[in-house]
Amino acid sequence: MRRTILLTAIVAVIAASAALAKSFPATIALPNGWQPEGIAVGDGSTFYVGSIPTGAVYRGDLRTGKGATLVQGATGRAAIGVEHDRGRLFVAGGMTGKAFVYNARTGALVRDVQLPTGGGATFVNDVVVTKRAAFFTDSNRDVLYRLGLSKNGAPVATASALQLTGDFELVGGFNLNGIDATPDGKTLVVVQSVTGKLFRVVAASGVTKAIDLGGALVTNGDGLLLHGRTLYVVQNRDNKIAVVALARGLASGRVARAITNPAFDVPTTIDRQGSRIYAVNARFGTAAGPSTTYAVVLAQG
Secondary structure, eight states: OHHHHHHHHHHHHHHHHHHHHHTSOSEEEEOTTOOEEEEEEOSTTEEEEEETTTOOEEEEETTTOOEEEEEOOOTTOOOOSEEEETTEEEEEOBTTOEEEEEETTTOOEEEEEEOOOTTSOOOEEEEEEOSSEEEEEETTSSEEEEEEEOTTSOEEEEEEEEEOEESOOOOSSOOEEEEEEOTTSSEEEEEETTTTEEEEEETTTOEEEEOBOTTOOOTTEEEEEEETTEEEEEEGGGTEEEEEEEOGGGSBEEEEEEEOOTTOSSEEEEEEETTEEEEEEOOTTSOOOTTOOEEEEEEEO
């Protein structure tokens, strides 16, 4: 009898786990015409996706696939990279040269920060938030923008430019793109899209060191996701995600494998919810119009 009860319980657990897995859809439709780029997973199964041309932010549920616009689009705004931290959304503002911070629950604007871009061509591309600062990349410049945070994570009113030195060199084309950080926030990891090179950055000084991949490159590198010593690099127009196994200290690594999916259509950024990794399809190269479809894809589950 005890064995029967135990087996019944095990079968029930397996069935419940299978049902839970099936409850997370493999693709989640975004509003037509959305033109997404950044994705961030928030509390529970909540996710956020920005709209490049309008600055709007969509909030959805990875479990149900349902959602609605949280932040309405506005003139003078844009949304490229998106990061969720302590109840706030940090958004890279692309050609506006700005950083936008919103309340992740209400969508209210918390900060509209003009970054110190120097007045030249700028494209504020991606963002990572550490305990005491948010760092933004600029695909046209050899700097990171640092927006300080208070002890509770609230952003200050102004940002500073962190000049990059060391191995990183600005070249023609699209330079800095995705960014992530170690848990202690002391080391940042960035990708240079045009060269396919990865760099680690000392957050306090801006000193960069190339990450030795043994000659391998992650060309068209876009969004990054650092999980332990595994770095996921979205290679947007290649329609794949490189999985890089990093050595201790992040000085070197190897491209261990690639994640592909027939549903990929120029994925740009990724984030994780538990063991699941989600990518957003930007569909660059497809004519964008009010009826153009876009989606979030379960890349690895």
